[in-house]
Amino acid sequence: MADLNEEERQLVDWLADMNEDDALALAKKMLLEDQKDPIRVLELCRMAMDVVGKRFEEGEYFLPELVLAGEMLDNVGAIAKPLIQQGGGAAAQKLGKVLIGTVHGDLHDIGKNIVSFMLDINGFEVKDIGIDVPVAKFIEEIEAYQPDVVGLSGFLTLAFDSMKETITAFDEAGLRDKFKVMIGGGQIDETVRAYTGADAFGVNAVEAVNLCKNWMAAA
Amino acid sequence: MSQMIGPHEQSDAAKAAYDARWERILACVRLEQPDRMPVGLHSFFWPAKYGGISYKELMYDYDKAKQVTLAAAMEFEPDGVYPLILGTTIGRMLEKFEFKQLQWPGHGVGDNQPFQYLDREYMKAEEYDDFLFDPTGFYIHKYLPRILGVFEGFDKLPKFAGMHYLRSMYAMRPFALPEVRASFEKIVAAAEETNTLFAHHVDWVQRLNAAGFPLFNGGVATSPYDILADYFRGATGMMKDLYRHKDKLKLVLDKMATIVTRMVIENAKLANHPIVFIPIHWAPDAFMSQKQFEEFWWPPFRKMLMGMIEADLIPMPMWEADCTKRLEIIKDIPAGKCIYWFERTDLVKAYEVLGDRVALRGNLSPSLLTTGTPAEVDAAVKHLVDNIWNKGGKLILDGAFGIPDETPVDNVRAMFGAARKYAG
Numbered sequence: 170m171a172d173l174n175e176e177e178r179q180l181v182d183w184l185a186d187m188n189e190d191d192a193l194a195l196a197k198k199m200l201l202e203d204q205k206d207p208i209r210v211l212e213l214c215r216m217a218m219d220v221v222g223k224r225f226e227e228g229e230y231f232l233p234e235l236v237l238a239g240e241m242l243d244n245v246g247a248i249a250k251p252l253i254q255q256g257g258g259a260a261a262q263k264l265g266k267v268l269i270g271t272v273h274g275d276l277h278d279i280g281k282n283i284v285s286f287m288l289d290i291n292g293f294e295v296k297d298i299g300i301d302v303p304v305a306k307f308i309e310e311i312e313a314y315q316p317d318v319v320g321l322s323g324f325l326t327l328a329f330d331s332m333k334e335t336i337t338a339f340d341e342a343g344l345r346d347k348f349k350v351m352i353g354g355g356q357i358d359e360t361v362r363a364y365t366g367a368d369a370f371g372v373n374a375v376e377a378v379n380l381c382k383n384w385m386a387a388a
Numbered sequence: 389m390s391q392m393i394g395p396h397e398q399s400d401a402a403k404a405a406y407d408a409r410w411e412r413i414l415a416c417v418r419l420e421q422p423d424r425m426p427v428g429l430h431s432f433f434w435p436a437k438y439g440g441i442s443y444k445e446l447m448y449d450y451d452k453a454k455q456v457t458l459a460a461a462m463e464f465e466p467d468g469v470y471p472l473i474l475g476t477t478i479g480r481m482l483e484k485f486e487f488k489q490l491q492w493p494g495h496g497v498g499d500n501q502p503f504q505y506l507d508r509e510y511m512k513a514e515e516y517d518d519f520l521f522d523p524t525g526f527y528i529h530k531y532l533p534r535i536l537g538v539f540e541g542f543d544k545l546p547k548f549a550g551m552h553y554l555r556s557m558y559a560m561r562p563f564a565l566p567e568v569r570a571s572f573e574k575i576v577a578a579a580e581e582t583n584t585l586f587a588h589h590v591d592w593v594q595r596l597n598a599a600g601f602p603l604f605n606g607g608v609a610t611s612p613y614d615i616l617a618d619y620f621r622g623a624t625g626m627m628k629d630l631y632r633h634k635d636k637l638k639l640v641l642d643k644m645a646t647i648v649t650r651m652v653i654e655n656a657k658l659a660n661h662p663i664v665f666i667p668i669h670w671a672p673d674a675f676m677s678q679k680q681f682e683e684f685w686w687p688p689f690r691k692m693l694m695g696m697i698e699a700d701l702i703p704m705p706m707w708e709a710d711c712t713k714r715l716e717i718i719k720d721i722p723a724g725k726c727i728y729w730f731e732r733t734d735l736v737k738a739y740e741v742l743g744d745r746v747a748l749r750g751n752l753s754p755s756l757l758t759t760g761t762p763a764e765v766d767a768a769v770k771h772l773v774d775n776i777w778n779k780g781g782k783l784i785l786d787g788a789f790g791i792p793d794e795t796p797v798d799n800v801r802a803m804f805g806a807a808r809k810y811a812g
Binding site: 326 | 754759
């Protein structure tokens with residue numbers, strides 16, 4: 170962060186330190202009064218999210234910080250994005266495409282939403298297709314979106330069979346070798362990974378990000 | 389010789405078996421060695437699988453539900469059984485109250501899917517003040533109409549606090565409103581269904597007891613933080629409140645601890661049973677920092693635990709997910725008063741930290757029980773017996789969160805069989 174001026178560094182620090190009121194006031198001032206480049210302000214947000222992710226990984230931050238960081242980012246984005254002129258600024262290069270959803274029979278989404286958010290701020294393009302997703306819908310969405318990674322989420326024990334069924338259907342549709350499959354959720358462990366035929370499982374959002382990063386680096 | 393439990397006859401042999409089973413659990417709580425390792429039977433929809441009925445039937449058909457759950461108890465001979473009818477056969481009650489916080493078979497999910505909770509914001513952050521000022525008023529005018537359809541007319545009711553003299557009658561005009569009358573009529577009908585449910589529950593408990601099996605816990609309670617996070621603010625709302633409404637949140641948690649402790653003690657007296665099951669949702673290592681746990685989660689819960697212990701109750705918190713980092717903190721309670729049930733925390737590690745403080749319950753993993761073989765279940769029980777029970781630990785064997793819905797019956801047989809084989 171050597172190339173930041175004092176005000177920019179302040180914004181990154183306040184965002185990363187969960188100082189929501191000061192961070193939002195400063196972001197507003199920079200965008201609306203000082204007319205700073207909105208792309209630059211969003212870049213500062215991304216830097217702050219890197220710090221948040223690192224602190225999460227190191228065990229200093231937990232779910233409350235990820236949720237609050239996500240909301241601060243949304244709030245700054247809501248002001249900044251309309252200010253970005255058409256055609257101004259090239260879209261950032263994405264690391265890869267991840268399709269994610271909660272398997273059929275299961276309505277839980279808190280964990281899935283946090284994983285989607287963490288993937289997004291870590292440079293992945295994420296398509297979240299919701300909860301209680303039937304097998305056919307996964308196949309249809311995969312064919313249209315062509316993801317590099319498919320994430321299956323589930324909180325209940327019934328999700329073990331739903332995940333297995335979904336992954337088997339990928340096989341039968343001849344899609345299984347086109348992407349990696351990761352699973353996650355409250356009861357997921359190595360036994361469930363082996364049972365479902367997934368490539369890997371993660372116990373939190375950072376593990377999901379690391380799995381995707383490693384797969385993209387190896388590809 | 390025999391005695392009657394309600395209308396059901398209990399033989400002397402059944403009474404002796406009942407007493408021995410109950411004493412086994414109580415000995416563990418007192419940190420004394422029972423004659424053999426007790427085993428609990430706790431489940432949600434697994435009895436439907438066991439008895440060959442649908443999840444919907446287990447939720448709606450009182451007679452079938454009683455039949456399959458009692459049959460499971462008779463086959464496995466557990467030392468204590470969860471109040472399975474109150475826990476699951478609630479479909480008719482949910483329907484009559486027009487309950488909005490769950491989706492259940494016929495109401496959002498299929499006939500063979502479990503009920504699932506809808507995580508939503510049922511109280512806004514701006515309403516903390518209303519709750520603090522007048523919790524009962526908040527319930528009557530805001531909260532109950534939000535979660536129970538039958539209470540929808542109650543938002544029209546007058547504010548009671550401040551009424552006096554003739555005002556106490558003038559103010560009552562809303563009771564004559566058609567929507568308020570309709571609410572009252574629906575509430576009476578719904579309460580009758582709750583009475584029916586409880587009559588079946590009592591009959592089921594009497595049959596269970598008459599056959600020689602104790603109810604493991606009479607009541608169920610929730611920690612102050614979890615009540616607020618799960619049932620009021622919603623998961624993400626509560627997480628943001630840790631930063632945005634820190635001070636108010638602490639006041640609400642403290643007030644909730646007092647309210648809930650009083651309620652739990654009253655309910656336990658009505659149930660005439662000392663053990664209270666407390667599933668814990670928001671304590672896991674991964675959910676908040678140690679500092680946040682010590683600042684927000686633990687103090688109101690400890691207050692609740694101590695209140696229950698002083699009232700001669702036996703709290704049985706069930707620490708969901710992995711709570712390894714919390715063990716030293718939650719150790720701060722008197723010895724020989726609680727059962728700590730762990731879901732994914734390594735039970736051997738929990739024994740090392742808490743063995744001289746609480747009885748332990750658990751914890752065969754859901755993935756093992758649902759996808760493993762009977763031989764693998766047997767080995768997992770042996771591991772717990774070798775490393776906890778045989779070293780003097782007061783272990784009550786069970787699944788990590790009871791028997792998962794999809795568990796093959798042979799794996800449950802393996803669990804109970806291994807308990808008898810390795811620990812008496």
